[in-house]
Amino acid sequence: MSKLPLSRFKVIDLTRVRAGPTCVRQLADWGAEVIKVEAAEGDGGLGGARHGPDFQNLHRNKRSITLDLKKPQALEVLHRLVKDADVVVENFRPDVKHRLKLDYESLRKINPRLVYGSISGFGQDGPYRDRPGFDQIAQGMGGLMSITGLPGQGPVRVGIPVADLTAGVFCAMGILIALLEREESGEGQYVESSLLSAQIAMLDFQAARWLIAREVPGQAGNNHPTSIPTGVFKTKDGHINIAAAGAEMFQRLCKVLGALNLAADPDYSSDKGRLKNRDKLNAAIEEITKTKTSAEWIALINAAGVPSGPIYRMDEVFADPQVQHLGIAQPVDHPTLGRIELVGQAVTLSRTPSRLHSPTPERGEHTDAVLREIGYDDDAIAALRRDGVV
Numbered sequence: 001m002s003k004l005p006l007s008r009f010k011v012i013d014l015t016r017v018r019a020g021p022t023c024v025r026q027l028a029d030w031g032a033e034v035i036k037v038e039a040a041e042g043d044g045g046l047g048g049a050r051h052g053p054d055f056q057n058l059h060r061n062k063r064s065i066t067l068d069l070k071k072p073q074a075l076e077v078l079h080r081l082v083k084d085a086d087v088v089v090e091n092f093r094p095d096v097k098h099r100l101k102l103d104y105e106s107l108r109k110i111n112p113r114l115v116y117g118s119i120s121g122f123g124q125d126g127p128y129r130d131r132p133g134f135d136q137i138a139q140g141m142g143g144l145m146s147i148t149g150l151p152g153q154g155p156v157r158v159g160i161p162v163a164d165l166t167a168g169v170f171c172a173m174g175i176l177i178a179l180l181e182r183e184e185s186g187e188g189q190y191v192e193s194s195l196l197s198a199q200i201a202m203l204d205f206q207a208a209r210w211l212i213a214r215e216v217p218g219q220a221g222n223n224h225p226t227s228i229p230t231g232v233f234k235t236k237d238g239h240i241n242i243a244a245a246g247a248e249m250f251q252r253l254c255k256v257l258g259a260l261n262l263a264a265d266p267d268y269s270s271d272k273g274r275l276k277n278r279d280k281l282n283a284a285i286e287e288i289t290k291t292k293t294s295a296e297w298i299a300l301i302n303a304a305g306v307p308s309g310p311i312y313r314m315d316e317v318f319a320d321p322q323v324q325h326l327g328i329a330q331p332v333d334h335p336t337l338g339r340i341e342l343v344g345q346a347v348t349l350s351r352t353p354s355r356l357h358s359p360t361p362e363r364g365e366h367t368d369a370v371l372r373e374i375g376y377d378d379d380a381i382a383a384l385r386r387d388g389v390v
Contacts, residue, residue: 003352004355006032011024011087012037014089015119018135018165019163019165019168019195021059021168022165022172023168023175024062025058029060031352036063036065037067037078039066039067039069040066040388042363050362056342057343058360063365063366064361064362065367067390083110084111087175088116094130108188115182120195121134121196122195123196136161140155142200143203144199146219148219163199170193174191177191224243227245229242229253229281229285231282233282235290235293235297238310238311242301244307249306250263253285259285267281298310329341329344330344332356332359333359
């Protein structure tokens with residue numbers, strides 16, 4: 001198998017919970033050597049039980065050491081790790097990392113080539129810098145909950161921790177950019193992301209509607225907020241999604257539905273008309289879609305060149321032949337759990353694809369091995385253990 005593309009980089013992972021581990025997971029899956037630094041009691045419970053689905057999915061492809069960062073000797077161990085590392089990633093509150101002397105300015109003195117990634121709830125400075133961050137808080141402050149759910153329903157959170165996940169992915173992207181820039185400058189730099197900034201960036205066109213047109217988007221439920229008709233429609237045996245945005249797609253949909261009268265109706269002849277009369281148009285379409293099964297309509301509508309698809313439960317997602325073809329559920333062998341499947345990367349490379357090469361490690365599984373790699377002998381390791389440093 002080809003050498004993984006990030007295998008030349010060493011990453012020190014000081015993160016916990018989700019946003020930080022998500023960032024590091026991007027680097028680990030592409031081959032970076034990741035050393036996960038955990039407290040003596042481990043990080044289980046922050047991401048669920050250690051052998052649970054969430055923790056296993058977050059921390060694969062890493063090695064684990066334990067280190068009590070509150071002890072002075074631990075700082076010496078960390079400094080040795082940092083000295084020949086390429087990347088450090090942390091998601092401490094700003095005051096905590098400075099108190100522990102794990103901040104960027106402290107560590108860059110040891111290694112000027114260090115790329116240091118930080119993820120916080122609201123940013124490293126500003127009026128909210130010291131507030132504790134949590135995904136749902138960012139979803140609310142970032143505007144997502146105001147545009148999610150049925151009209152008039154009240155705020156609704158999205159079914160995944162989207163602010164956490166995207167903050168992690170954005171931070172990983174920033175780290176990779178900094179590593180590329182280092183090839184020219186020879187210097188590392190500080191990379192920062194936050195749940196709030198990531199959530200606002202993910203609003204994309206909904207945010208642009210306010211910034212440019214001063215429109216305040218509202219809840220549109222299962223309807224697309226601007227492209228009509230796009231939404232969920234009942235069928236004989238369930239529901240399907242149909243996306244027929246624009247005049248040409250709408251004509252195609254009307255033809256396959258046997259409803260050219262809808263295409264000719266003045267109320268629906270323009271984008272503005274379809275938006276204004278959306279509820280009436282959706283109801284007319286649904287009267288027709290209820291006459292056939294979901295599978296029948298999906299086949300017919302897609303054959304007409306109009307996007308349509310099923311609305312799956314999670315078990316149905318991974319049973320779908322296209323999902324199986326994509327191979328996003330990837331196996332890894334765990335010493336306790338046996339063969340399990342985890343969620344792989346959503347991007348592929350033709351020569352150097354990502355790989356799940358090892359399961360989430362046990363707490364401190366690699367402590368002794370890593371300490372030996374950075375120069376500690378058996379007596380020194382025994383002393384660190386005796387003093388509760390590792």
